[in-house]
Amino acid sequence: MTASGPFVVEARGLVKRFGADTVVDRIDLRVPRGGCFGLLGPNGAGKTTTLRMILGHSPPSAGTLTVLGEAMPAAGRRVRARIGVVSQDDNLDPDFSVMENLEVYASYFPHRRHRPLRPFLESLLEFVSLGDRAGYRIQALSGGMRRRLVIARALVNEPRLLILDEPTTGLDPQIRHLIWSRLRALTERGTTVLLTTHYMEEAERLCDRVAIIDHGRILAEDAPRALVAREVEPSVVEVRAGERPPPPELARQARVEAVDGVWHCHTSEPGAVLASLGDYPELEYLHRPANLEDVFLRLTGRELRD
Ligand SMILES: Nc1ncnc2c1ncn2[C@@H]1O[C@H](COP(=O)(O)OP(=O)(O)OP(=O)(O)O)[C@@H](O)[C@H]1O
Ligand SMILES: [Mg+2]
Numbered sequence: 001m002t003a004s005g006p007f008v009v010e011a012r013g014l015v016k017r018f019g020a021d022t023v024v025d026r027i028d029l030r031v032p033r034g035g036c037f038g039l040l041g042p043n044g045a046g047k048t049t050t051l052r053m054i055l056g057h058s059p060p061s062a063g064t065l066t067v068l069g070e071a072m073p074a075a076g077r078r079v080r081a082r083i084g085v086v087s088q089d090d091n092l093d094p095d096f097s098v099m100e101n102l103e104v105y106a107s108y109f110p111h112r113r114h115r116p117l118r119p120f121l122e123s124l125l126e127f128v129s130l131g132d133r134a135g136y137r138i139q140a141l142s143g144g145m146r147r148r149l150v151i152a153r154a155l156v157n158e159p160r161l162l163i164l165d166e167p168t169t170g171l172d173p174q175i176r177h178l179i180w181s182r183l184r185a186l187t188e189r190g191t192t193v194l195l196t197t198h199y200m201e202e203a204e205r206l207c208d209r210v211a212i213i214d215h216g217r218i219l220a221e222d223a224p225r226a227l228v229a230r231e232v233e234p235s236v237v238e239v240r241a242g243e244r245p246p247p248p249e250l251a252r253q254a255r256v257e258a259v260d261g262v263w264h265c266h267t268s269e270p271g272a273v274l275a276s277l278g279d280y281p282e283l284e285y286l287h288r289p290a291n292l293e294d295v296f297l298r299l300t301g302r303e304l305r306d
Helices: 047-054 076-080 099-105 116-125 143-153 173-188 202-207 224-231 247-252 269-276 292-300
Strands: 005-020 021-031 036-040 063-068 084-087 160-163 190-199 209-214 217-223 235-240 255-259 262-267 284-289
Touching: 005 047, 005 160, 005 190, 021 047, 021 063, 021 190, 021 209, 021 217, 036 047, 036 202, 047 160, 047 190, 076 084, 076 143, 099 116, 099 143, 116 143, 143 160, 160 173, 173 190, 173 202, 173 262, 202 292, 209 224, 209 292, 217 224, 217 284, 217 292, 224 292, 235 269, 247 262, 247 269, 262 269, 269 284
Parallel strands: 036 190, 036 209, 084 160, 160 190
Antiparallel strands: 005 021, 005 063, 209 217, 235 262, 235 284, 255 262
16 A cells, blocks of 8 residues: 555556447546646546546446555545545435434544544534534535535545545536635645536636546646646637628638637737727627636537537
């Protein structure tokens, strides 16, 4: 058992096939110890499948996988005891109260019972701003409260690695900001966070590194800012143009994508683009710095998934 290496997850040539479908296709992934790592990808990209292999719930079809220094899936039970998991669905027990859900979960980790349990569980509820809800039934909780409870539950075994599959999908901005601040607090205490998300803003705010995955392959991996610097032009001018086609001179100054009545002009020369737009005073435009969403769309394309 070596848990002290620089990577909490190391995958080499990881493959998952379901019948004839290869949904994870020879990925190499190294998640550094400490900080927050994001796995980004469109629907069906293979994110959950990858997490399920990391958790030992799904055996790889090929490749090698080490989690917290142990070979998976062989060490699955031992490794899972040291990981916190927030899965894509909430899977709370509706017959129990908030506190009872934590107590039942804690009973799976008797060896962690090195201090009085109840105050510890109360502190976890406080941590996710549910301190006043301990006696509530699960049905009485909003979606945001449930998700926070699942996060509290994932912390019951005091994991060094917390894995979250789309932690803020379907939640309002207030809850999303609260969850971001809690995840940041955890990384500041030394917990490694590995999450998946479709939200590029979430990834940009939280993640030290991200891997962009599509069709089971990693297309790029780096710090969000480094990806923006490397993969796309630094400026974007979005022009509301309706049906009108972009004028040819614009294509000399920018990489122009016309999507749903908006020209997305990706450029290193925003001044030239804006000067050209001076000929069209009736058009509304927005000039902004490039972001991770531009990288994501550049690498994964704009066609719909599902
Ligand atoms: N048990 C399974 N049997 C067959 N196919 C599966 C199974 N689990 C996942 N898949 C397929 O594998 C592909 C990747 O699914 P996965 O759930 O990993 O995607 P994802 O990136 O998590 O997507 P989302 O963002 O929608 O959650 C999909 O095409 C899915 O239909
Ligand atoms: Mg998924």
